[in-house]
Amino acid sequence: MSAHRTLGTVLRLIAAAWMAAAGYAIFFIAPDESTMHDIQRIFYIHVTSAWTAGIAFSVVALAGVLYLIRRKPQDEWLGVAAAEAGLALTTVVLITGPIWAHPVWGIWWTWDARLTSTFVLWLMYIAYLLIRDLVEDPSRRAVVSAAYGIFAFADVPIVFMAIRWWRTQHPQPVIGGGEGSGLDPTMRAVLFFTWGAVIALFAVMTHARYRLEAVRYQTHLLQQESEDRGGEGVPVRAPRRPPAGAPGAMITDPER
Amino acid sequence: MATHPKLAANPASALASLAPSSPSIGLWSAAFTILAKEVRTELRTRELLVTTAVFALMVVVLFSFSFDPTHEEARRFGPGLLWIAILFASSLMLQPAFLREQANDTLLALRLAPVPPFAILLGKILANFLFLAVTECLLLPAFAVLYNVSMLASLPGLILVLVLGTLAIVVPGTLFSAVTAHARMRELLLPLLLLPVLVPVLIAATEATAAFLSDPPELPSLWLKLLAGSDIIFLTAAYFLFQPLLEE
8 A cells, every 4th residue: 555655646746747847838838829829728738638538548448348357356446547537637628628619719619520529428438437326236336337438438439430420511610720730849849748747647646546446445345344243343444324423423434 | 938838927937947958049049039038028018118109209299399390390300300209219118128137036047048148138139129110110100290201212211220220229228228227226327328329320320311311312321331330339349248247
């Protein structure tokens, strides 16, 4: 555990320093965009969050496959952790997108292929986290979420293709200024530097969530052991339902 | 099944009792046995088909209030409306597939049966396909009459779209009904899991139907390919994912 704690601290320090440096790079090093000016700077966070969310959901699917093959709880923890971090990043994408689009396109939202498929992706991984809440039995929950994570990931390319074909068949309501095409070298450098910072943030979130899941699992094992012994003999620090007002109620209950 | 007339009332145990005499049953014959069992159960109550058909008709009628169902409008919105009605109906009707097995823990008997595990899912997929197809057979004429859409000219194409689209709805739907059978709030959870996954199916089926219904009809080969591709990908994923789901 202490090795995990050290890793967590190191990761946090790296992510914080890198994020700060990326912030400086975005606002002071990256050149001013000729038509969009300062609002264009949101692009560095927006695009890198989207890329990192892609990594996150690949990790979810991979962890799901590994879990179904090896049945190690660690794979399940990795899957949940990456799914939550990926959902957080996708939320960043969905919030920063309209903030940029409103002044540049003149509208908050358009049913363009990328926007729509990101939105659908976001809904799918909310559903993924919902099943985890609603399936009580731990081993069943692990299998079910692994299976849905894989299925959702397999569905993503079809969603993207379907929406792109659907949209190209209709007139585009707005033509976005083709970002990413012919990017200035400094801009490109800042973009990839920011991506590193976002990946570090993703690592911090995933690691923290993974540890939480590990602690929950250990608590669950201790509770089971305690119940097997008739609820006595093993000092479990987190009672399943502490009586209201009892001193034990102040002890953190990792189950909820 | 004919050799066990008394046990036919409880097909799961009938399957299990076949074990000593025939150690392995082929995928398709087992799947058709389960299909027969599902159909028999449904014919005894008819509750699933009746509620789903009424619900789908209700959706079609309610949609007529949200816009003017004149001829021109119906051509534009009709295909999407039809598929939304089918999607809503399916998200209602797919849940019982595995829930029915819980009451007497008959899923355990199915798991003990000496059949390939995928046969259980396949049988239920076929049954759900049949039930949804029956609902569509009722829905389609009602839709054509109520919204004044003539579809006789392009009926073969429409049937192709309906078959591909229904399969693409039913495969993940049946798989997820096995997923949600043990969850709390399962009636709400199934649509939440299913509908985002079915976004491409809804798009492709709607566009293909619109193309066949347009004047003159067009052949939407792109959308038909997408539907067939989804069918294949969903079936493959279901094939690999169902066994671990069944074991838990």
